Amino acid sequence: MGLMLALFLSSLDQTIVATALSSIAGDLGGWSLLPWIVSAYLIASTVTTPIYGRLSDLYGRRPVLLVSVSIFVAGSALAALAPNMPALIAARVVQGLGGGGLRAISLAVVGDILPPRERAKVQGYLSATFATANIIGPLLGGLFVEYLSWTWIFWINLPLGAAAFATTYFQLRRLPKPGKRPRIDWAGAALILLSCTPLLLGITLVQRAGSWLAPEALVCFALGLAFLVLLILQERAVPQPMLPLQLFRNPVFTMAILVTGLTSMVMMALVILVPLDYQLVSGLTPKEAGLRMIAMTLGSVTGSFLAGQAVAATGRYRPFAILGAAMATAMCLVISFIGLGHSLLLDTVVTLLLGLSFGCQFSPMTVTIQNAVDPRDGGIAISCMMFFRLMGGAFGVAVLSSVLLWHLPGGVAEGVPPLVAAPAFSVVFLVAGAIAALSLAAALLLKEIPLRGRT
Template sequence: MSDAAPTHSLFAPREVRGIVLGLTLALFLSSLDQTIVATALSAIAGDLGGWELMPWVVSAYLISSTVTTPIYGRLSDLYGRRPVLLASVTIFVLGSALAALAPTMLALIAARVVQGLGGGGLRALALAVVGDILPPRERGKVQGYLSATFATANILGPVLGGLFVDALSWHWIFWVNLPLGAAAFGATWFQLRRLPLPGKTPKIDWLGAALILCACTPLLIGITFVQRERSWLAPEALLCFGLGLAFTVALVAQERVAAQPMLPLQLFANRIFTAAICMTGLASMVMMSLVVLVPLHYQTVAGLPAREAGLRMIAMTMGTVIGSFAAGQAVSRTGRYRALLLGGTAVATAMCLFVGWFGLGHSLAVDSVVTLALGLAFGCCFSPSTIIVQNALPPRDGGLGVSCMMFFRLMGGAFGVAFLSSLLLGALPAGASGAAAEPAFAMVFEAAAAIAALAMVASLMLKEIPLRGRE
């Protein structure tokens, strides 16, 4: 797609609604499979054995779906969204069938890798297609729907996983993807036929793609070692981080000379793109960490049972959904986004400090207000960020820009959970609970506030430029 040939005018409102429905389904599929397995792990391990390999059932999908995200974005810019998205759905459904039929834990982990290879494309391209069918000024509502879909999948995943295990078997958490995947394939096949293909034959930077995989995979595996060993200085983690750094240097060298680089370095010369990437990565560090730490705080410090701790997280999740919708509407109506990001990061900083200083679990009303405010803040951060990135880049780089944003968001979340969890475990006395654990949690929430403040600084660096319309 050239800079001068936007495709927004090709699609009537009725067609846009049909496309968005298909994209929502694709995004729901990829996001659901990141969380639906959590409540089924014990049943899977009890059936297949291999308890020591159980964490890799989750990590395999997370790693493969994350590292392929920027590659899918670039391929879709070069070959077109529709064929690459169809390939992603096919790979994801194939991986789901293999996972449902897996006879051993190792076979299941391998199938989860295949699933992730497809899931990375579903997640990246669902956002990129919106940039093809709507101008930036009109994308706010749709981005709100997609952000809400992502949050809803995170809520329903553990619930559906538990229901399938109790009522049927763990195999059904994968079988259910086949009809859903078929519906997503059909919607993509019919609804996106009118998307134009790139005009010239692309030259693929396969070495760059391989180096992206080689650079990112060790980093994510290193994070899993940090979480398992509870230390950033674990030898396995240091080895993985060293490999990741070495391949990153090689990746930068390759992309500087490639004719059509898989990851064009000039994108990072765009200050709006870079600031938006930094903001969303830092905000994701805080949000994903709080999803883990807040329930743990409820149980360890406040002494609440796991069921009640989970119920008290509903306010934050609903806040994220509402914030995403509201932010999307506001961007579409006003064409402005900077105030939303500043407000969201400022509220997140303030609420993290509040939790660090006063704690949670004392009052249901206070907990609901604080966690709802956190959810609203994150919704205001994430929903506009996709629009900002696409508006700042030429249409030919739209898919890559969005996939890079999603990649850094996922990497930020993974590093945030590892960093703040290891900080907590390093400061928490063995077996401590109640008042004895409170200082350790206070320190962690204050660290989260510092990260949110850095996200606010990145928001300040964002220059607000007019959003492109159909003209």
């Protein structure tokens, strides 16, 4: 229960805030800073994910998860009390510093208490928690803004966080604790932050500027790559690195990470761009476009649950990764050539199959990664998966948004005629299909190894 609450907290925050952005800007001003309310949390939570994973390997899951929940709740309170936009953005950074551990450590705990073959079943329930938060988040945000105040999108995290803290404190006391005093690679932790933060900032600036050649974005990419080189040198030299590079010498781990990252590129970009397609090409209202996205969300939950049950029953994960990637490729190509908005039935079927394809890949890949590594590295392995999933998502949104802007004369603006927008979105889905095809190639190269049982 504590793990599901922690996952619910981290997932709800990403959707409940979006519906309140205009109200926040209306009260606090600073419209130019509005995008950073989302970006500040995303960057802070992403760059700290691998650090939390490694710390949980060294100090134990329970204490690190409790610290993560506490920081997240403190950041939520600061956000609710923020008097102006800069203060709110700073509070969102604090929230992100806590949020980085919520999802990754929760998944790592599942790896501690269940063997890989049985673990796949639980992934379906965790995916259901994630999807539930995605569905009710915008609804809750809208209700809070309309009937109470936007501050309640942050106050709601206090009782939920208290419940997550209490259940985690009592239910996870029996988790194994590390046997020896750890040596912390603080230099590695600092270099992770210094390398990943500029890269994410660069991706954010690309989205804002609409160009990969924006000078400020290029500076961020250069800084990130320079610190990345230093990080690799540091982690090769220390006995207990914050990011063990030997994980990437494991071909199963590396291919699973590649499948996850490429799939996330497609999924996160389509979550943003499919509703935009509905509105610009088909003339649907934002509410109507949002309702049509429910099929994709339900598909991802169903796919994750069914794939988890099938992996537990068969002990095999590779067929589901291949099936999911092949289905995603096919559906992207179908949308590219046929388009969306012709009929509710067709849209529902196609987006439902897209969601199923994503679920078929994400749930089995979590089990694959946990099964491929030494249990002592389970936390950092899952954190790496979450990190590359988040980075892949951010990169995918930037890439496919840029493709859309390049093929829309004058960019995305009100009044773009459907005859102009439709070909642009056709190219977007064609590129998405190409990325999904790369994921299929990686899945075909994925080696099948037996899932560990309770022995």
